Amino acid sequence: xxxxxxxxxxxxxxxxxxxxxxxxxxxxxxxxxxxxxxxxxxxxxxxxxxxxxxxxxxxxxxxxxxxxxxxxxxxxxxxxxxxxxxxxxxxxxxxxxxxxxxxxxxxxxxxxxxxxxxxxxxxxxxxxxxxxxxxxxxxxxxxxxxxxxxxxxxxxxxxxxxxxxxxxxxxxxxxxxxxxxxxxxxxxxxxxxxxxxxxxxxxxxxxxxxxxxxxxxxxxxxxxxxxxxxxxxxxxxxxxxxxxxxxxxxxxxxxxxxxxxxxxxxxxxxxxxxxxxxxxxxxxxxxxxxxxxxxxxxxxxxxxxxxxxxxxxxxxxxxxxxxxxxxxxxxxxxxxxxxxxxxxxxxxxxxxxxxxxxx
Numbered sequence: 001x002x003x004x005x006x007x008x009x010x011x012x013x014x015x016x017x018x019x020x021x022x023x024x025x026x027x028x029x030x031x032x033x034x035x036x037x038x039x040x041x042x043x044x045x046x047x048x049x050x051x052x053x054x055x056x057x058x059x060x061x062x063x064x065x066x067x068x069x070x071x072x073x074x075x076x077x078x079x080x081x082x083x084x085x086x087x088x089x090x091x092x093x094x095x096x097x098x099x100x101x102x103x104x105x106x107x108x109x110x111x112x113x114x115x116x117x118x119x120x121x122x123x124x125x126x127x128x129x130x131x132x133x134x135x136x137x138x139x140x141x142x143x144x145x146x147x148x149x150x151x152x153x154x155x156x157x158x159x160x161x162x163x164x165x166x167x168x169x170x171x172x173x174x175x176x177x178x179x180x181x182x183x184x185x186x187x188x189x190x191x192x193x194x195x196x197x198x199x200x201x202x203x204x205x206x207x208x209x210x211x212x213x214x215x216x217x218x219x220x221x222x223x224x225x226x227x228x229x230x231x232x233x234x235x236x237x238x239x240x241x242x243x244x245x246x247x248x249x250x251x252x253x254x255x256x257x258x259x260x261x262x263x264x265x266x267x268x269x270x271x272x273x274x275x276x277x278x279x280x281x282x283x284x285x286x287x288x289x290x291x292x293x294x295x296x297x298x299x300x301x302x303x304x305x306x307x308x309x310x311x312x313x314x315x316x317x318x319x320x321x322x323x324x325x326x327x328x329x330x331x332x333x334x335x336x337x338x339x340x341x342x343x344x345x346x347x348x349x350x351x352x353x354x355x356x357x358x359x
Contacts, residue, residue, distance in 0.1 A: 013110035028158040036328040046082030059083035147212035214252035218259035233261040300337035
């Protein structure tokens, strides 16, 4: 008898896949934070080529390497302080890609009723597209459309890994101990959770567009912007997605009014997210009071409060690197909190209706 195909083999493989997926998710958070760090220190073009750096596997060092590097790219002098953040981000992203391909391979090899196969395969395919956006970010000189798409791709990769981790987790019926009316109310809440997900994704997209166009510093005061409640804006320029390919977009090309427009839009979006998700988390807590499901909503509420605080500190302290990086990370955590609630509600089965007695 081949013991490698017995139940114990599948259980151990499933456990290893869980651990690897968790490690991949944590690494995805690190990659997102490193990407934010790279942008904040203006190192997006620290290496003018991809996937290497001036044709080397690391940032050129030594007189001979630097001379050769600058001969290859005469318009891009070597700056190690810019090159290393970019290469560290690439090393981490490359490692994440290998981990994701390992997860997809392991899922296929240990496939069973408890092991998803399609989701890991889709995630592996998506990370190839994400790598392409990473390359285009450099080769198209930080073209805002590609930069924003690349940022969204990082959040998507993390979300896919988190969803896979939930799928691999222990299955249980979380709604059985809830009163029937509460279970029914939770199911009615599901469309609103999807609406909350849409609001969060749109806000993340606004944040990506803000970062890609260097609009985070457009309003240095709070709650006003440049001393006015609503200064001059230019929505046509601020949200022009047909900017030409070719210029070097490091530092941004938009005028002040356009950047103010983007920044104010992101502030309005933050208010909407706070109201919508705050109401959803509180409703979820009320319906699951005393049940372990309520912990997911409490965690989400805590992340929301922290994210609002980080956003305020970003403005008041003029975008310090540590606070801005944390703001990106908590944006990702907030997205995962909503995905987690949606997944948990999907596990709640409808309350059984009492049988009707025919008269």
